[in-house]
Amino acid sequence: MIPITPESRYNALINLRKGEIGREIFSSREIYEEELERVFTRAWLFVGHESQIPNPGDYFTSRMGAESVILARDKKKKVHVFLNSCRHRGMKVCQYDHGNTQLFTCPYHSWSYTTEGKLFGVPQFKNLYEGCMEKEDWSLIEVPKMEIYKGTVWATWDDNAPDLMTYLGDAKTHLDLALDCRDGREGGSEVLFGVHKWIIPCNWKFAAENFLGDTYHNVSHRSVDLIGIGPSAEAGVKGRRDNELEKAQHVWANFPAGHGVHSAIMPETWEFLDTYKNNPVVAEYFREAHARRKERLGAEQHRLVPFVGTIYPNTSFHGNQPRNLCVWHPHGPESTEAWRFFLVDADAPQEVKDFLRSYYMRYSGPAGMTEQDDMENWNYATAGSRGVIAKRYPYNYTQSLGKVQTSGPVSGNVSLQVSEENPRQFYRRWRDYMNGADWDTLLGRKDQGPASLAA
Ligand code: FES
Ligand code: FE
Incomplete structure (x- = not known):
């Protein structure tokens, strides 16, 4: 075990009250080695x-x-x-x-x-x-x-770790919607056609952080948005979907163990959008899936649509189509091995699976039009964390500092506007792991309030 100093350098690097985070946590080889021991041998x-x-x-x-x-x-x-x-x-x-x-x-x-x-x-x-x-x-x-949860297998090297359900906490509500098949049956989802694996020249935390709900970076995907590469790829559909999303209540929620999500509560009038006109089999499948989901969850819960989330430390998910899990494996201080597991309804017709497979590859992964934008950002952000002069200046994590609510339409610490409270919570826990904290601390049982109020 690496000796841990009482006056930890991590308290200085993670300054939550000021919303400042030292750049070296994204580039230092020494910190990376400590992460492998202090974070990755303990977390689920x-x-x-x-x-x-x-x-x-x-x-x-x-x-x-x-x-x-x-x-x-x-x-x-x-x-x-x-x-x-x-x-x-x-x-x-x-x-x-x-x-x-x-x-x-x-x-x-x-x-x-x-x-x-x-x-x-x-x-x-x-x-x-x-x-x-x-x-x-x-x-x-x-x-x-x-432990196995809804088909997903999780493990930890820490004998003293809490059970997985305690660890996930209320982040489960959002994760469930990524894991469940259309009628919620146990074993109803399967991983589609193997696992998409590739290496990104970036620190793993940039990717994990992005999926906590960094909606603020949408400008990066402007070119993709303009051409509209949603599942339908039909001109005009994107605009209609955006209208629905504009009427939705967006929530950014974080949870005691460091997880964070961005979800939306869709308007009461939310209906299935007929976006697959060119493919009647696919259109019918999604129309029915929408109806079954509503029936299973009830009209209220059905309105909750998770976009993205990260389960601390490095498992992210997309909750709506495309449903998938992405693990950001640490591969070096400036290298991340991404593994994406696409989930589909096991009993979906082959035509639907084939349709989703080509959509997934168009959207995500090393050749995916959206993910390429993200990877370029994370690559240069990692390089920007390395410079001798650059490292003297911390990164700014002040967005919506102090504007978090402690209650909202979903559980957790909730922001109703785009906020960096989720990453502040993530790095608060990261700091605690790096300080060798006990599980009561890592599960937030000693917290005095949301991360923005933490010392
Ligand atoms: Fe495995 Fe020798 S038999 S390393
Ligand atoms: Fe992105």
Whole structure:
């Protein structure tokens, strides 16, 4: 464990009352190494989705922080998360992104492990190891805590971490709408066609922060907005949708554990927009999905439409179409490995899935027209955090400082106008993790009020 000084440098770098944050947290190698230990070994991290490993022996190679992990389903269908590292010399025991196996066999000296993680085969065991080691002492390293929520698999390396529901808190309400299929059935969503992975030359926090609800940056997407690349890509539709959104009540809410969302409460008159005229199958599907959602949630709750959110520290989501989760894996102080998991209704017709797949690729990812804008911003912001002179001047996080409400139409600390209160809360928790705080602090049980009032 890295020793933690009582007069932490992080209290100086994160000045919430003034709304100032030191630039070096986005570029320093030393801070990055400390984050891996203090944030990523403690917080709950999204690892994958059950639909990726439906059968016994299925696995999906994921990451927690900078380390490779295996999400596996054993012979008895139990789900595990293991460190992808051989107990002999650390070689990856699983070299593939996903597949099905009875054993994970290390390519180095051929030790093999069962899908329950037990050390099974050791070449020349009798001659070389009998009496020297007990196989049962050398299983794959398994996370101490793993939970499955609406198909999503989460894990933490911290034995003392609270259960996942406590950790998510009321951010669940918004996350649910990204995870649930159209009729809310358990297991009704699946990850579409694998995982979109790419590397962005930026610090992971810029991406995580953006998804807390940085609506203020919409100017970056002006060119995309002008041509209208919504699911329909029909001229005129975007304008009608914007009118609905203008009538909506927008909310930016943050939660004790550091999560933040931007959602909208749509007007009572909110109806399905017939935006898919060119494709009758897709149009009918979404019309029905809209109706089923309304029936399931009730007229009031149905009006809540989540746009974006980040579950602290690095799992973001889009709550409306395209429903997806995006993990910003730390890959270095100035490098982030983005993994996007697109969710679709498992029972949707193939035509709808194909339609969504091309829409997703047009919208998000390394070639996505919207995400390219964001990546350029995060890239240059990271570079701007590095300069010797630049680092003497903190970043400005004063937007709507002190204008947060503590109650509103949704739970959490709520702003009814675009606000940097969500990132202030995010960095308040980031500072607490970096200071090695206890879980009562990390869950906000010692908070005296919203982040803008914090010292
Ligand atoms: Fe895996 Fe030697 S490193 S068997
Ligand atoms: Fe953006």
